[in-house]
Amino acid sequence: MEKMKLTQSQIDAINKALSHYGDADFLVKMHQNVINNGHEWSQWNALNELSVTTLSHALKYGCEVDQEPKTAIRTVNIAPLPKESDKLVLELELDYELASLYDAMQQGDQEEISRCKQRLAEIHKELESSK
Numbered sequence: 001m002e003k004m005k006l007t008q009s010q011i012d013a014i015n016k017a018l019s020h021y022g023d024a025d026f027l028v029k030m031h032q033n034v035i036n037n038g039h040e041w042s043q044w045n046a047l048n049e050l051s052v053t054t055l056s057h058a059l060k061y062g063c064e065v066d067q068e069p070k071t072a073i074r075t076v077n078i079a080p081l082p083k084e085s086d087k088l089v090l091e092l093e094l095d096y097e098l099a100s101l102y103d104a105m106q107q108g109d110q111e112e113i114s115r116c117k118q119r120l121a122e123i124h125k126e127l128e129s130s131k
């Protein structure tokens with residue numbers, strides 16, 4: 001998997017939140033709760049721009065600064081999640097996508113329903129391969 005391309009402020013917010021919480025899994029859970037409850041991060045407001053999936057991916061596979069093509073991309077090393085955490089992240093993503101699918105079905109949003117189903121199938125395959 002490729003590293004996530006994020007803004008420098010998003011990467012800084014992730015690093016500060018990680019140093020505060022000390023655990024990537026816990027940070028993902030906290031972010032999930034913030035989003036699900038309709039709240040926003042105040043201390044690290046750049047995290048508000050990230051979905052749970054994006055944050056999980058950045059923590060799992062690393063991230064780098066997304067800059068103009070003329071500028072060299074500076075890589076920022078964020079320690080990937082340990083292998084035993086992969087399943088937890090996938091389960092969090094699964095919960096999020098199921099909630100998103102439910103909301104889309106309630107609203108009759110066929111495009112979002114299709115997107116959710118596709119991502120759920122991907123998560124299912126990843127969970128099956130991690131057994």
